[in-house]
Amino acid sequence: MAQTRWRACKRTAGGWIGLTLAFAVSGVHPLPVHAQGRLYVQVFDRRTGAIVDDLRKAEVVVRVDGVAYPVLDVRGANLPITLTVLVDNGGAASRAFSRMQDGLRAFFDRLRANQSMSLLALSPRPRWVLRAALDRGEIRDGVDRIAVESDSSTRLLDGLVEASEWLAAGSQLQRPVIVIVSADGTDSSADLVAKFDSLIERVQRNGITVHTLVMSTPRPASFERRMSVPEAVGRDLSSATGGSYTSILLGSSLDQPLVDIAERIRSRSRVLATQHLVRYERPEGEGPGSLRVSIIRFGVRSTVTTDGKPP
Numbered sequence: 001m002a003q004t005r006w007r008a009c010k011r012t013a014g015g016w017i018g019l020t021l022a023f024a025v026s027g028v029h030p031l032p033v034h035a036q037g038r039l040y041v042q043v044f045d046r047r048t049g050a051i052v053d054d055l056r057k058a059e060v061v062v063r064v065d066g067v068a069y070p071v072l073d074v075r076g077a078n079l080p081i082t083l084t085v086l087v088d089n090g091g092a093a094s095r096a097f098s099r100m101q102d103g104l105r106a107f108f109d110r111l112r113a114n115q116s117m118s119l120l121a122l123s124p125r126p127r128w129v130l131r132a133a134l135d136r137g138e139i140r141d142g143v144d145r146i147a148v149e150s151d152s153s154t155r156l157l158d159g160l161v162e163a164s165e166w167l168a169a170g171s172q173l174q175r176p177v178i179v180i181v182s183a184d185g186t187d188s189s190a191d192l193v194a195k196f197d198s199l200i201e202r203v204q205r206n207g208i209t210v211h212t213l214v215m216s217t218p219r220p221a222s223f224e225r226r227m228s229v230p231e232a233v234g235r236d237l238s239s240a241t242g243g244s245y246t247s248i249l250l251g252s253s254l255d256q257p258l259v260d261i262a263e264r265i266r267s268r269s270r271v272l273a274t275q276h277l278v279r280y281e282r283p284e285g286e287g288p289g290s291l292r293v294s295i296i297r298f299g300v301r302s303t304v305t306t307d308g309k310p311p
Helices: 002-010 091-110 136-145 156-168 192-205 229-241 255-272
Strands: 016-019 031-033 038-045 060-064 067-069 071-076 081-087 116-121 127-133 175-183 209-216 245-249 276-280 289-295 300-305
Touching: 038 289, 060 071, 060 276, 081 091, 081 156, 081 255, 091 136, 091 175, 091 209, 091 255, 116 136, 116 156, 127 136, 156 175, 156 192, 156 229, 175 229, 175 255, 192 229, 209 229, 209 255, 229 245, 245 255, 289 300
Parallel strands: 081 116, 081 175, 175 209, 209 245
Antiparallel strands: 016 300, 031 289, 038 276, 038 300, 060 067, 060 289, 071 276, 116 127
16 A cells, blocks of 8 residues: 555656747646745747846746746755765665765765765664765765664664755755665654655655665565565655666665766756746645746746756
8 A cells, every 4th residue: 555655656746848938928838736836947048049047036927727826036046955865774784884885985075065965874763973064074984983783674764754854944045955875675664654645745845856776685586576665765756856766786886876876966956057946835735736837028938847857
């Protein structure tokens, strides 16, 4: 039952839509959206094709099912990153732990300096090893301080709840990212389905992008098994937030897979550098609706997305 609900959550991820503006107000084709209150707008000069980087709040109108919602702010979308890495240090990951630490060092070294980075260990309970560090030396020391808890299972859902609540409480002037590094073992968090339901709503509402790397236990090709909680949760969260999901065999090197995630984060920064982030106010808990965006400016054309990935 829980897996069915996770798959249903994955199908709610927003897609992209095109917007062409001839003069003052133009609409877009309806798009089912959820009450996340975030849109990404890329604006071009119709004559020259040049990027427009000075879109103002007064020039954006957001309607859902014909109802206009207050636009809270419009700003450059390439906000500073606030990164939290969740690390499975439980028994299922113990035999690969030294490789995990090597991969994390390579991951952090590949990211741009002076960005907020945090580490959260998941066993025997979620524990902040490092929070909002900027110094690379401090970050590497944090990776070294994570200890293996060989007799414990992971508590991934509990860790995700704690990390997402902390990121949601932070400044709106930041871009929150969660990276999960986990084995495919048992999750001992309680109330998995209820926590996942509230979690996916929170990460979408607060614009949190999730990238997942799962280390899968080698099994014979003919062996059938149910998807583990880390696999199901990581895959659906990554899909719903525009992140990435990667699975490797337990015991493999994590250096390149984690460096690939770092490159995706850097690449997204480059893409967002040409876009505007539009935040609008919508009542809490309101269901899906048909979205229509209008830009009030002469001689421009635009693309509007819910995930910042232009077509």
